[in-house]
Amino acid sequence: MTHTIAVAARQVDISFGSEEAKVIALNHTDFSAHTGELIMLVGPSGCGKTTLLSVIAGTLTPQSGEIEVFGQRLDGLSQEELTTFRRKNLGFVFQSFNLIPTLSVVENVMIPLLIQGASHAVAKKKATEILEKVGLKGREEGKPNALSGGQQQRVAIARALVHEPPLLICDEPTSALDKDTGAQIMEMIRELSRAPNRCVVVVTHDFRIFKYADRIAEMEDGKIKRVVDDPRTLDPTYL
Amino acid sequence: MLRLALNMLFGDTAKLAMLLCGLAFSALLMAQQTSVFFGIMSWTYTPVVNIRAHVWVSDPMVEQANDAKPMRDTELGRVRSVDGVAWAAPLHTSFLQARMVDGNFKLITMVGIDADTFAGAPAQLSQGQIDDLRLPNTVIVDEWGAQLMGRQVKGPDGKITTVPLKPGDVFEINDIEARIVGICKVRRAFTGGPFVYTTYDRAKSYTLGARRTLSFMLVEPVAGVTSTQLCERIENETGLKAWTTDTVIWDWTDRSLARATFWWFWKNTGIPFSFGTAVALGLFVGIAISGQTFYSFVLENLKYFAAIKAMGASMRVLSAMLFVQATTAGLIGFGLGAGMAQAIGRVMIEKGMPPFVMFPQILIATLVLTMGISFVSAIIGIVKVSRVDAATVFRG
Structure with missing residues (x-):
């Protein structure tokens, strides 16, 4: 199988604040991820993982450098174009799930399809199908709060995938889960990354899940310090 | 997404209830206060409604229907001579004190009508008959007056009840006997005194021979002449003031006495200000409660919107979701508020106090303001x- 470049960040700079209070979040950062790959971004707090993830997701615009996702340059796109790009190409799994508690499970999963303009009936059908795939058949009409943490994260994964995006962005997907549930969720995410045209980028602090990564990009002070295939070669100080 | 937006709104019952309370209270206050205001203001031109004629003629200095400036009786002849007048009848109105059998005094609005034609007589009598007004010292009292001026009787249980006046009962006006021969159904007046009808000549005697007693003249145009045309002719030929009797108060094109009376009270009393304050209060309270509650709803859902x-x-899409949520809450709040205002209005109308007139325009204005909120x-x-x-979604 050929793996093409899914995400490429070249010499990306981002800083917040000004003058003395200036914080450099990304400093000439280079990063790449391929299709069919699950790549993790790891590193100590404040190293720039979330900022890089936001740049890749098109929710943050770099001050300089280039960002290319599936051949589409994101730097220089207008907010409207970035919104359209995210709608079509990205799926999100958030740390705190971000499931809307007043909506049913199936309604939460329908959101990306409805944003894309699908009819209510079509969105519901697809959402129901994907909920079955993530093992939540029969829980469609319940409220998210009635589910366990692991089940809520499955709903979030279903929501991230229902519109079949090529890029899946996962922000600390296991931080709110226990060890076993976290492992189940990561198995599922790794399985998803095996799709030939899909790339999964995971930001995490959870060293227990490093083993699920195809590659691990270690960040420090706004830069990719190194990229490794084997988690045992990582700096043990933050593991 | 709009359907989901509504589900988000209805899913948070406590917030929704708070939001609807604010909007409903605001709509209720605006609709109810405005309706009571227009009810009270409609009482100001009650004489024009109760004393029916196509054209009223008054002294040129008269500004409104409760402001009689008595004229000489000879003016009646001048008006009758105007081309286009089918007939003209005298009308006396004055505020007098009636002395009841128990010695108590009550303020009344005396209405003296032409004994020959009974022009201006009440349209409906619940007891007695109008012809009996030709008998000596007779009057017709309105239903509210019959109740107000009724005799207070202490029952065996010590409870005091009012026995309304009825035909055959008597009271005095300026020491002259007034015997009731009928009870009529008329609208109540802003000035508070019940209507007591008698003949024009007898009204003169009740006023103890005042030099001028002709308050107004009731005039009917001949066929083919409109009220407005006749008013113009009367004014041109006699120098008196002539009025039509339409009650559409916002029609500025006519010479309606009702409209002039309404706007006279509007300009010269604090009623619009006090009711306007209540309506404005409703609006501000609505904006404050609903705005704050909706803002807090948005804040609570902000991370989901992000x-x-x-x-x-x-x-x-997000704006449409918020608009659908806000306008749906607005429509329900308006429905609840307007419904409550209607219910309160029904009770008011049954009791007759305070007056309550809910025009469709009031409901439309309330709807517009509630939706504005x-x-x-x-x-x-x-x-x-x-x-x-x-990007905040990635910050935990």
């Missing part, structure tokens, strides 16, 4: 959501 934004929802709330929410950074 997530939806990150997923690729445009501001147009909702729009303001929605805009506050949209501004907040537009400022939220989609």
Whole structure:
């Protein structure tokens, strides 16, 4: 199988604040991820993982450098174009799930399809199908709060995938889960990354899940310090 | 997405209840206070409604229907001579004190009508007959007056009840006997005194021979002449003031006595200000409660809106969601408020106090203002959501 470049960040700079209070979040950062790959971004707090993830997701615009996702340059796109790009190409799994508690499970999963303009009936059908795939058949009409943490994260994964995006962005997907549930969720995410045209980028602090990564990009002070295939070669100080 | 927006709104029952309470209270206050205001203001031109004629003629200095400036009786002949007048009848109105059998005094509005034609007589009598007004010292009292001026009787249980006046009962006006021969159904007046009808000549005697007693003249145009045309002719030929009797108070094109009376009270009393204050209060309270509640609803859902934004929802979609939520709450709040105002109005109409007139325009204005409150709330929410950074979803 050929793996093409899914995400490429070249010499990306981002800083917040000004003058003395200036914080450099990304400093000439280079990063790449391929299709069919699950790549993790790891590193100590404040190293720039979330900022890089936001740049890749098109929710943050770099001050300089280039960002290319599936051949589409994101730097220089207008907010409207970035919104359209995210709608079509990205799926999100958030740390705190971000499931809307007043909506049913199936309604939460329908959101990306409805944003894309699908009819209510079509969105519901697809959402129901994907909920079955993530093992939540029969829980469609319940409220998210009635589910366990692991089940809520499955709903979030279903929501991230229902519109079949090529890029899946996962922000600390296991931080709110226990060890076993976290492992189940990561198995599922790794399985998803095996799709030939899909790339999964995971930001995490959870060293227990490093083993699920195809590659691990270690960040420090706004830069990719190194990229490794084997988690045992990582700096043990933050593991 | 709009359906989901509604589900988000209805899913938070406590917030929704708070939001609807604010909007409903605001709509209730605006609709109810405005209706009572127009009810009270409609009482100001009660004489024009109760004393029916196509044209009223008055002294040129008269500004409104309760402001009689008595004329000489000879003016009646001048008006009758105007081309286009089918007939003209005298009318006396004055405020007098009636002395009841128990020695108590009550303020009344004396109405003296032409004994030959009974022009201006009440349209409906619940007891007695109008012809009996030709008998000596006779009067017809309205239903409210019969109750107000009724005799207080202490029952065996010590409870005091009022026995309303009825035909055959008597009272005195300026020491002259007034015997009731009928009870009529008429609308109540702003001035408070019940209507007591008698003949024009007897009214003169009740007023103890005042030099001028002709308050107004009731005039009917001949066929083919409109009220407005006749008014113009009367004014041109006699120098008196002539009025039509339409009660459409916002029609500025006619010379309606009712309209002149309404606007006279509008300009010269504090009634519009006090009711306007209550209506404005309703509006401000509505904006404050609803705006604050909706804003807090948006704040609580902000991270979800940010997530939806990150997923690729445009501001147009998010704005539409917020507008649908706010306007739906607005419509329900208006329905509840207007419904409560109607219910209160029904009780008021049954009791006759305070007067209550809910024009369709009041409901439309209340709807517009309630929706305005909702729009303001929605805009506050949209501004907040537009400022939220989609990247915040990655910050825990």
